[in-house]
Amino acid sequence: MSKKSSSVPEYFHVDFEPIGRRVENNAGKTLLAAAQTAGVQLVSLCGGVGSCNSCRVRLVSGELSTPTREEQDALGADDLAKGYRLACQAIPLTDVKIDIPPESLTAPQRLQIEGQETFIEPDPVVTAFDVQLAPPTLDDLRSDVARIRQVLDDLGIACPVIRLPVLEGLSGRLRAQSWTARLVLRGDEVIAGLPQDSDLLGLAVDVGTTKLAAYLVDLEKGNTLAKTGRMNPQISYGEDVVSRIAYTINNEEGRKLFQAKLVEAINDMLAELHNQTSTSSEQVVEAVVVGNTAMHHLFAGLPVRQLGEAPYVPAVADPMDIPASEIGLALAPGAYVHLPPNIAGYVGADHVAMLLATDVWDSARTVLALDIGTNTEISLATGGRLLSCSCASGPAFEGAHIHDGMRAAPGAIERVQIVDGEVRVHTIGSQPAVGICGSGILDAIAEMVAAGVIDSRGKLQKDNPLVREEDGVVEFLLMPAESAGHERDVIVTQKDVSEVQLAKGAIRAGIEILLEAAGVAHDAIEEFIVAGAFGTYLDIRSAVRVGMFPTLPVDRFRQVGNAAGTGARQMLISAERRQATAEIVRRVEYIELTTHPNFTNEFIKAMSF
Amino acid sequence: MSEDLLARITESIVGGEPESVVALTRKALESGLQPLEIINQGLVAGMNIAGERFTRGEFFLPHLLIAAKGMQGAMELLEPELGARQQVHEAVGTVVIGTVLGDIHEIGKSLVGTMLSANGFKVYDLGVDVPKEDFVARVKETGADLLGLSALLTTTMIGQREVIEAIVQAGIRDQVKVIVGGAPVSQAWADEIGADAYAANAMDAVEVARRVLM
Ligand code: B1M
Numbered sequence: 070m071s072k073k074s075s076s077v078p079e080y081f082h083v084d085f086e087p088i089g090r091r092v093e094n095n096a097g098k099t100l101l102a103a104a105q106t107a108g109v110q111l112v113s114l115c116g117g118v119g120s121c122n123s124c125r126v127r128l129v130s131g132e133l134s135t136p137t138r139e140e141q142d143a144l145g146a147d148d149l150a151k152g153y154r155l156a157c158q159a160i161p162l163t164d165v166k167i168d169i170p171p172e173s174l175t176a177p178q179r180l181q182i183e184g185q186e187t188f189i190e191p192d193p194v195v196t197a198f199d200v201q202l203a204p205p206t207l208d209d210l211r212s213d214v215a216r217i218r219q220v221l222d223d224l225g226i227a228c229p230v231i232r233l234p235v236l237e238g239l240s241g242r243l244r245a246q247s248w249t250a251r252l253v254l255r256g257d258e259v260i261a262g263l264p265q266d267s268d269l270l271g272l273a274v275d276v277g278t279t280k281l282a283a284y285l286v287d288l289e290k291g292n293t294l295a296k297t298g299r300m301n302p303q304i305s306y307g308e309d310v311v312s313r314i315a316y317t318i319n320n321e322e323g324r325k326l327f328q329a330k331l332v333e334a335i336n337d338m339l340a341e342l343h344n345q346t347s348t349s350s351e352q353v354v355e356a357v358v359v360g361n362t363a364m365h366h367l368f369a370g371l372p373v374r375q376l377g378e379a380p381y382v383p384a385v386a387d388p389m390d391i392p393a394s395e396i397g398l399a400l401a402p403g404a405y406v407h408l409p410p411n412i413a414g415y416v417g418a419d420h421v422a423m424l425l426a427t428d429v430w431d432s433a434r435t436v437l438a439l440d441i442g443t444n445t446e447i448s449l450a451t452g453g454r455l456l457s458c459s460c461a462s463g464p465a466f467e468g469a470h471i472h473d474g475m476r477a478a479p480g481a482i483e484r485v486q487i488v489d490g491e492v493r494v495h496t497i498g499s500q501p502a503v504g505i506c507g508s509g510i511l512d513a514i515a516e517m518v519a520a521g522v523i524d525s526r527g528k529l530q531k532d533n534p535l536v537r538e539e540d541g542v543v544e545f546l547l548m549p550a551e552s553a554g555h556e557r558d559v560i561v562t563q564k565d566v567s568e569v570q571l572a573k574g575a576i577r578a579g580i581e582i583l584l585e586a587a588g589v590a591h592d593a594i595e596e597f598i599v600a601g602a603f604g605t606y607l608d609i610r611s612a613v614r615v616g617m618f619p620t621l622p623v624d625r626f627r628q629v630g631n632a633a634g635t636g637a638r639q640m641l642i643s644a645e646r647r648q649a650t651a652e653i654v655r656r657v658e659y660i661e662l663t664t665h666p667n668f669t670n671e672f673i674k675a676m677s678f
Numbered sequence: 679m680s681e682d683l684l685a686r687i688t689e690s691i692v693g694g695e696p697e698s699v700v701a702l703t704r705k706a707l708e709s710g711l712q713p714l715e716i717i718n719q720g721l722v723a724g725m726n727i728a729g730e731r732f733t734r735g736e737f738f739l740p741h742l743l744i745a746a747k748g749m750q751g752a753m754e755l756l757e758p759e760l761g762a763r764q765q766v767h768e769a770v771g772t773v774v775i776g777t778v779l780g781d782i783h784e785i786g787k788s789l790v791g792t793m794l795s796a797n798g799f800k801v802y803d804l805g806v807d808v809p810k811e812d813f814v815a816r817v818k819e820t821g822a823d824l825l826g827l828s829a830l831l832t833t834t835m836i837g838q839r840e841v842i843e844a845i846v847q848a849g850i851r852d853q854v855k856v857i858v859g860g861a862p863v864s865q866a867w868a869d870e871i872g873a874d875a876y877a878a879n880a881m882d883a884v885e886v887a888r889r890v891l892m
Contacts, residue, residue, distance in 0.1 A: 307832075311831055311832050311833055312832045314832075314833055318836075377831070377832075377833035378780040378833055378834065379779075379780040379782060526738055526740045526741050527738050527740060528736070528738055528741075541735075543735065566738075567738060567739055570738075570739070571739075664782070669784065669785055670747075672785070673740065673743045673744060673747065673785075677740050
């Protein structure tokens with residue numbers, strides 16, 4: 070109950086989960102008002118009049134006003150019984166705790182950095198020893214390194230290796246630190262000599278084709294100190310992996326350039342992370358970088374040509390440890406960057422990290438996990454088997470090849486509803502609409518199918534009042550110019566529908582082929598994990614409605630955010646988790662769709678609605 | 679009865695029921711209809727309707743793919759029969775088609791092939807991941823008037839140029855017109871590599887094929 074002691078409290082506390090925002094809400098005000106005060110971005114398509122169900126939330130504890138007529142209509146008895154309410158209608162009567170389902174939450178930040186925090190016992194690959202060295206005197210002329218050897222020898226650590234980049238700074242440091250140091254060891258190598266009691270930090274990076282995410286982690290405590298994201302600077306050289314590979318084939322300097330661009334962007338993010346946490350690059354003694362196979366290769370400076378031509382083999386699939394100094398990453402001079410193993414040319418270390426983070430790989434249950442991008446990687450765990458494939462879904466959900474498509478940024482339509490012939494949209498940041506992002510186009514198509522605007526083969530129905538024909542082009546008006554932020558109509562064209570059909574068809578076909586290979590029926594899928602940026606924001610119900618995902622009860626789906634980033638963080642703080650990746654790649658049965666006799670059939674089937 | 683069967687084959691093609699296309703074709707053969715009749719009055723008639731509707735914007739890719747699937751399934755039954763009866767298809771032209779080396783995208787290429795054959799072309803489909811030597815050899819062997827090259831990857835488009843260079847070297851460039859297509863391919867690319875034409879989709883490919891042979 071609120072702290073006020075009078076009989077009628079002036080306000081109640083509203084606790085919004087899972088984001089952990091707590092706010093004082095004046096008595097009599099709705100949950101939506103509370104969310105607005107808290108800066109919690111709830112989707113509210115109908116503008117808070119209770120006619121849509123986009124602001125659906127669940128009461129965890131406390132008491133709310135009795136459900137209104139609108140809520141009864143929009144939610145139904147089942148949902149109400151489970152505690153679901155409309156935030157625009159429900160008014161707290163006590164302090165309450167509210168759970169916001171992901172589909173009701175719209176975050177302004179659309180960099181792919183959100184992911185679950187890891188609860189892994191830290192056991193990093195580096196260890197630190199606070200030591201006191203004997204200073205040199207005229208009677209003791211041993212070298213600085215000999216002194217380090219001595220103290221380590223006393224600790225029972227024999228003959229450490231100290232590489233040149235570490236040696237360069239060490240002598241000055243030892244003197245500046247009055248012959249004390251925190252020696253950081255990685256295997257039999259001394260990789261840093263920090264001031265005593267310094268925190269040991271690590272960097273985890275997820276290099277996506279489109280987005281980069283970086284996390285600064287306390288290696289000994291295991292918690293994430295700060296995170297940030299950037300667009301992948303290689304984008305201007307090609308939207309997808311294959312175009313970038315083509316660029317390196319046609320431009321000799323391309324490979325070096327791409328590596329340099331990545332390293333520069335990561336260094337940039339590092340600087341920002343240090344700023345946020347008042348830490349320094351010398352403390353960052355280990356890094357883990359994950360990415361798809363092409364990003365992995367480009368980061369490491371490996372050739373990628375063979376990834377762009379059949380049969381698409383990686384140059385390296387084994388895990389690697391690269392000295393950070395060799396590629397110009399601004400970490401501690403002796404730090405290493407760990408690159409986990411790849412599975413195949415189009416199933417990379419990022420997918421391995423995702424399987425690790427979600428525990429799919431050693432699940433005793435039947436779990437399907439996928440990460441939707443221009444290439445969608447899919448894995449199925451069942452009966453002790455682990456099957457994976459990669460399907461080329463194309464860039465439709467990144468907004469590419471869509472008439473008014475855009476990336477998820479302010480002003481992008483991200484939610485669409487068609488209610489009684491009226492189109493309602495919600496944009497990122499609630500700004501005037503300027504285009505449609507992936508979750509928006511998915512919603513739009515799902516709603517158009519439901520409203521009979523498109524038929525089962527994807528044809529726009531000209532006789533539908535929402536469809537118009539202009540200069541022979543048939544299109545659906547999503548947002549008229551008057552209401553749009555750029556004073557142009559925002560439309561969905563017939564070609565947009567086809568693009569979505571190709572993308573969702575390819576994804577569904579991949580899912581079907583894995584299920585078929587394992588002899589698993591849809592119904593047997595106990596959990597369906599959706600990872601990645603688009604996967605975080607898409608509306609599961611829309612994905613099911615367009616047939617991209619099989620029809621399963623909604624509670625079997627789990628949207629996990631950037632699981633690849635989470636996996637990278639786990640590998641950063643735990644040597645054991647790192648080793649588990651070897652087991653993952655050993656166990657994966659990779660299903661090659663390119664030669665699969667059933668792909669085309671499944672694909673054509675899955676293109677329909 | 680037999681006319682009824684042919685009309686039903688046509689309907690099943692247009693209606694997108696590939697299984698019944700195949701079943702009806704089998705029935706038609708059993709009832710003594712000639713393979714060529716079944717092809718021309720049943721299958722091709724259906725593909726033409728589907729193609730026209732596609733061009734008019736009434737049909738979309740899934741319609742066309744499903745129609746083509748029916749036609750392809752039926753042709754698998756009919757080809758051996760044609761051979762056995764030594765019947766030949768009167769052709770408006772002979773086409774060798776395939777997806778270039780390193781690329782296994784087959785759906786678009788096959789659709790183009792099916793539409794061409796539905797429109798009276800004799801089509802030799804070499805499949806996917808086809809080495810340039812095979813294109814050259816098959817063009818020589820069949821005396822083809824047209825060579826169709828499909829590529830779906832930015833990295834394999836270059837294969838189209840290599841095939842063209844190979845037919846120049848083989849001294850048969852003058853005998854055959856080259857059409858290129860596939861999602862990353864454009865008119866500009868076709869011009870750059872010295873192809874005779876570019877086609878944007880399967881129906882366009884039929885138009886273009888007719889045009890370059892005129
Ligand atoms: C001779 O004259 C002509 C004239 C016109 C011609 C013509 C020839 N050829 C085509 N046309 C034209 O007419 C046709 C009919 O109207 C049209 O043909 P299309 O082929 O364009 O259209 C077809 C009817 C339908 N379209 C398609 O069939 C392609 C659809 C998408 C989803 C696609 C599919 C289905 C597949 N793929 Co692939 N695949 C993608 C595609 C992404 C997308 N959203 O479009 C694309 C093409 N694939 C891509 C990639 C990268 C890959 N694929 C691969 C594999 C596959 C599958 C096996 C999964 C499957 C192919 C199955 C098969 N047997 O064909 C891999 C490589 C395969 C290989 N060895 O070549 C792999 C390398 C990666 C992977 N994840 O496995 C991308 C290429 C990117 C680029 N910049 O080059 C891609 C755009 C998806 C993406 N990730 O962005 C026209 O182009």
